[in-house]
Amino acid sequence: MMTDFDGKTAVLTGAGSGFGLECARIAMKKGMNVVLVDVQLAALQAAESEMLDLAGPGNAHKVMAVQVDVSSETAMDSLGAAVLARFGAPHFVFNNAGVGSGGLVWENSAKDWMWVLGVNVMGVAHGVRVFTPMMLAAAAKDPLWRGHIVNTASMAGLINAPNMGVYNVSKHAVVALTETLYQDLALVTNQIGASLLCPFFVPTGISQSHRNRPENLAMQGKATRSQRIGQAMTDKAVTSGKVSAADVAELVFAAIEKNQFYIYSHPKAIASVQTRLEDIVLARNPTDPFAEKPVIAEQLKAALRGEKQPQ
Numbered sequence: 070m071m072t073d074f075d076g077k078t079a080v081l082t083g084a085g086s087g088f089g090l091e092c093a094r095i096a097m098k099k100g101m102n103v104v105l106v107d108v109q110l111a112a113l114q115a116a117e118s119e120m121l122d123l124a125g126p127g128n129a130h131k132v133m134a135v136q137v138d139v140s141s142e143t144a145m146d147s148l149g150a151a152v153l154a155r156f157g158a159p160h161f162v163f164n165n166a167g168v169g170s171g172g173l174v175w176e177n178s179a180k181d182w183m184w185v186l187g188v189n190v191m192g193v194a195h196g197v198r199v200f201t202p203m204m205l206a207a208a209a210k211d212p213l214w215r216g217h218i219v220n221t222a223s224m225a226g227l228i229n230a231p232n233m234g235v236y237n238v239s240k241h242a243v244v245a246l247t248e249t250l251y252q253d254l255a256l257v258t259n260q261i262g263a264s265l266l267c268p269f270f271v272p273t274g275i276s277q278s279h280r281n282r283p284e285n286l287a288m289q290g291k292a293t294r295s296q297r298i299g300q301a302m303t304d305k306a307v308t309s310g311k312v313s314a315a316d317v318a319e320l321v322f323a324a325i326e327k328n329q330f331y332i333y334s335h336p337k338a339i340a341s342v343q344t345r346l347e348d349i350v351l352a353r354n355p356t357d358p359f360a361e362k363p364v365i366a367e368q369l370k371a372a373l374r375g376e377k378q379p380q
């Protein structure tokens with residue numbers, strides 16, 4: 070169980086915005102060395118200068134900022150080497166960078182799949198692959214050494230809402246990866262924990278993820294009707310979320326201290342997970358995940374069938 074953060078090292082991907090930035094703020098306040106990782110240079114630089122201010126005079130050595138595309142094998146290998154050289158094995162690794170894309174699942178291009186799975190799944194896989202062995206080596210050398218890995222999935226990793234299939238697939242993969250990580254770590258050590266962050270809609274930059282979509286995986290042609298509808302609905306759901314990214318970051322640190330695996334921003338939303346799991350156990354056909362809010366399903370259906378645009 071990791072309860073002491075002062076003087077320890079945190080690596081946070083997606084640190085330029087949203088949950089990554091809020092967790093970096095808390096890590097700084099707890100006296101940690103902070104490695105900020107993001108692909109968006111301006112956001113990364115803004116986060117770096119804020120963390121340098123928080124660190125105070127004479128503490129610039131506690132902050133490291135690296136522009137990295139987490140989907141890149143070689144960039145993540147270099148990041149690992151740079152972190153190890155500067156701080157040694159990190160104690161808290163937050164594999165959090167992620168992107169979203171929506172629309173009817175057969176309308177997504179191969180590039181949509183490669184981009185979203187590259188960042189959301191391979192980004193987390195690289196973080197686990199690169200940092201876990203360093204953490205295990207540090208733990209083996211010192212019985213008092215403690216570490217924790219938190220991977221960001223989503224409620225979309227636990228249910229399958231319509232019109233966002235690629236994102237759902239990517240987040241279900243993060244759930245599988247992280248539950249397995251938890252089990253695998255338990256086989257070999259008691260000194261490193263793992264948690265899975267599953268937020269529901271929280272106001273961050275997530276619905277504008279296309280800002281970081283690389284040229285080589287650029288969207289081909291115009292967005293389809295379902296993609297435009299998906300974008301409008303996600304914009305609305307994300308911006309009207311009542312729980313803040315700062316609240317979620319507090320939950321992340323509280324979970325690390327308790328060695329709690331599942332971290333939910335909206336515990337009430339778990340009812341839909343229970344319904345899905347009952348569907349599976351009872352071999353019942355999948356229930357509409359919007360059953361609790363039929364107006365959303367009705368709007369979506371009407372919009373897709375051309376009867377009415379979403380509100």
Ligand SMILES: NC(=O)c1ccc[n+]([C@@H]2O[C@H](COP(=O)([O-])OP(=O)(O)OC[C@H]3O[C@@H](n4cnc5c(N)ncnc54)[C@H](O)[C@@H]3O)[C@@H](O)[C@H]2O)c1
Pocket residue numbers: 082083084085086087088089106107108109112137138139140165166167168169188221222223224267268269270271272273274275276278281307
């Ligand atoms: N906000 C929500 O409603 C919500 C809900 C469920 C899950 N999530 C997940 O939370 C995580 C964090 O997202 P957020 O909501 O803070 O959004 P955000 O857009 O505010 O932050 C994500 C950060 O990741 C960075 N990023 C994007 N692609 C990258 C790449 N290839 N390499 C490195 N960095 C990259 C972005 O530049 C950005 O700074 C994501 O995995 C997202 O899927 C968000």
